[in-house]
Amino acid sequence: MPSVPMPQDTTVVRFEDVSLHYDETPALDHLSFSMKAGQTCVILGAAGSGKTMLLKCTVGLAKPDTGHVFLFGRDVTAWTENQMFDIRSKVGILFQEGGLFDSLTVAENVAYPLENQRAAAGHPMPSPDEIMQRVRDSLRFVELEHTLEKFPSELSGGMRRRVGIARATVTAPPLVLYDSPTAGLDPITANTIINLIIKERDLRNTAAIMVTHRFLDGHLMANFRYNPNNGNVELHAKGQGEDSAVSTKFLVMKEGRLVFEGPEHELLASPDPYVQKFCRAGTS
Template sequence: MTDATPKIRIRGLTKSFGSKRVLDGIDLDVMPGTSCVVIGGSGSGKSVLLRCILGLIAPDSGSIEIDGVDILTLPARRREGAIEKIGMLFQNGALFDSLSVWENVAFGLMAAGRRHGARMPRAEARAHAGRVLEQVGLDPSVGALYPSELSGGMQKRVGLARAIASQPDILFFDEPTTGLDPIMGAVIDGLIVDCVRRLGSTAIAITHDMASARRIGDRAAMLYQGKLIWQGPASALLDSGNPMVDQFTHGRREGPISMELRR
């Protein structure tokens, strides 16, 4: 792979559920070591896009290349190996309540069937989890607690620690600041940026939070009715020159985006 080759290259991606087309010919490039933020209203297809890349949903057509290889055409085992390069911070943390914090952080490293190296022994995994917790601003002693004993902000940090524990090439963030107050949201965004830079990872985030989008992203793209209607620098989100993007990012009721009210 050369510097000119996107880390993630998506072309012509489509996905429908029944008569509703959720993704309608998505083309997106994310260059190595950069962060791309995807914005859009509820139901615009943001989460479906991530799930297609993760292999959780099969698209109807199109290609998804990682390091120049279309993962949709790979045999199942090789596809799973490619997807194992991805770390994921889920919207609500998605921590396992029955596992301690350190077991959550090291879950992927100890999981059966790891293809990139042998499973990590528990003692080694616990020590590694402690080091990763420190990277997200938590004391290693937090590893002995359970998710129910943590605040929302601490749960987000643990979710981030789990996402970076295997030092992935690619990181996905699903609404990373949802449910957090503005100060904690800024803290989490700062940790995300630090972790991405430290690892040299390529990142995609989906968010409704415009402050978060501008803090996390190098580039940004907006989905509307299944299409990417704008792409540009994340710093230009509030002054894009695109009427739809401007309406969305400024939260204006009036504008070209039609809102369907369900009663």
């Protein structure tokens, strides 16, 4: 299996008729979608609609019962855990509550993928100095450079989420998955997190899948861009289509099924009451 460098328009993630049962209830029900490099995918859905399971399937943390999952153009459905390690190093994940190791310091947490992913994939380890430098860079990005020696339990919920983002992006992966990055946070902290995600996406031009139940998160992802000139996240003027590659797609899930797929204006115009519920909840 040789790894092929990817042009900009390749498909990063593709689900083909994926079903997954958790005990007796279906967590994913004949789900199909695809997303391209540099694209942003916002997945909306109520609790228990299978959003998290979709992310887990993407990186092989859960295996589908039927169907196929393609990651970077390769069918990873039947890959063993050891085969997955290599490809997982190209994917960053922010877990729902941050998923930080609470026995390790912030610096050790962020260094973890650098120290383990490459080793697992059989690459030589980067030097300790190089690791430290990248950990600092990554933590500076989320403005938490002063917390290097702290433990996750000493941080607030929002800070833990930011450390999670630093850990997910420290290897500069071309695809980052965000599992409910704003769940349980106050609106101001939530917006800080979304701004960071937008900044990360636009600076490194990464593809992003974001699972959320807040329509506002998706709205921000779709319409705001990071401006490297003044360092702010700004409303993206429509019609300046020069970066049309950064397109945002919305998916709405209900009980493991995909009930909507399309851009924001179609989402807002959708007659489906379930879909409408998310738009209203977000805009009101």
